[in-house]
Amino acid sequence: PTDQSLAGINVVITAGPTQEAIDPVRYISNHSSGKMGFSLANAALSMGANVTVIAGPVNLTLPTTIKRLNVKSAREMHQAALDSLPMTDIFIACAAVADYRAEEVHSEKMKKKADTDSITLTLVKNPDIIADVANASNRPFCVGFAAETNDVEAYALGKLKRKNLDLIAANDVSVGGQGFNSENNALTVFAKDKRFDIGLNNKKEVATQLLKIISQQYEMRS
Ligand code: PMT
Numbered sequence: 001p002t003d004q005s006l007a008g009i010n011v012v013i014t015a016g017p018t019q020e021a022i023d024p025v026r027y028i029s030n031h032s033s034g035k036m037g038f039s040l041a042n043a044a045l046s047m048g049a050n051v052t053v054i055a056g057p058v059n060l061t062l063p064t065t066i067k068r069l070n071v072k073s074a075r076e077m078h079q080a081a082l083d084s085l086p087m088t089d090i091f092i093a094c095a096a097v098a099d100y101r102a103e104e105v106h107s108e109k110m111k112k113k114a115d116t117d118s119i120t121l122t123l124v125k126n127p128d129i130i131a132d133v134a135n136a137s138n139r140p141f142c143v144g145f146a147a148e149t150n151d152v153e154a155y156a157l158g159k160l161k162r163k164n165l166d167l168i169a170a171n172d173v174s175v176g177g178q179g180f181n182s183e184n185n186a187l188t189v190f191a192k193d194k195r196f197d198i199g200l201n202n203k204k205e206v207a208t209q210l211l212k213i214i215s216q217q218y219e220m221r222s
Contacts, residue, residue: 005215007048012088012140013041014081014095014129016056018074022121023106030096031180034058036145037094039207041066047211052087054080056095074098074126081129088140090218093130096147096180101126134164141218143167149174156190167191167217169198169210189213 015037019027038060041053045066052067054077062068069084071077074097081091100123113119134142144165146156149172156170169187173179178186178200186200187210194217198209 002046003212003215004048005219006044006090006211009049009215009218010052010087010089011041011044011049011092012052012054012081012084012090013037013044013092014054014056014077014097015041016058017096018056018077018098018126019072020074020098020101020126021072021105022102023108023110025109028098028100028102028123029057030098032056032058032096033181034060035181035183035203036185036207037092038062039203040092040094040211042204043207043211047215049090052084054084054095074101074129078127078129078132081133082136085133085136085138085140088133090143090214091130091133091140092143092214093133094145095129097129098126100124128163130165131163141166141214141221143169143214146170147173147179153188153190156188160190160192166221167214191217 016034017029017032019029021027041051044051054069069080071080103122103124130144142165146159146168148155152170152172156168160168169189171179178184184200185203185206187198189196196213198206
């Protein structure tokens with residue numbers, strides 16, 4: 001029988017990219033497919049959790065026993081996460097959220113200008129979803145991801161501390177065959193004074209191993 005250590009626990013997972021509109025036909029986004037976050041949702045479900053996925057625009061389906069909230073922008077994802085807070089025991093931020101959005105969203109399609117070769121797009125900071133969840137009163141157990149191309153451990157530990165997280169799963173996205181839009185992944189998971197390595201495997205297996213670590217650390221939380 002599968003491990004049922006998350007029976008009755010409310011797990012909320014953000015997954016996929018966000019899309020930040022520039023005009024009605026253009027946006028800023030990234031290569032997240034949602035596969036890692038959706039694999040985590042399926043793994044949590046099989047461990048008995050009540051699972052909610054806050055999904056950016058992705059082409060994936062979920063079992064109907066998982067609650068799915070579809071969003072596009074970081075600000076929509078932020079609102080959905082805060083709205084879910086009263087029913088969140090464990091929050092896992094797997095989404096690749098755009099750090100910035102266009103300051104101005106044009107209501108009509110921007111026209112190409114004949115008289116200039118360059119235009120400037122001003123970007124403004126988006127809210128930090130997991131940091132706000134982690135700093136809420138009655139905060140859930142918070143698990144972040146860190147997608148890094150260099151100095152993976154140092155940046156991951158910096159995010160663990162700065163965002164006030166319980167665990168962070170560091171993803172080296174400079175290595176081919178893992179991370180964004182890949183079938184496989186490998187993670188190094190850090191707590192304040194602990195480290196766990198999850199070797200290269202398909203995202204379903206990586207998700208199962210990560211959820212086991214999360215449920216053990218959640219059990220031991222102080
Ligand atoms: O979707 P896949 O194709 O399967 O790829 C999986 C993945 C590579 C996207 C995933 O494993 C991953 O690493 N997700 C985090 C990507 C990311 O944007 O990391 P970051 O280091 O920029 O952000 C750090 C943490 O803060 C993350 O938990 C992120 O969700 C969260 N964050 C970031 C910005 C923001 N405004 N709000 C947030 O909550």
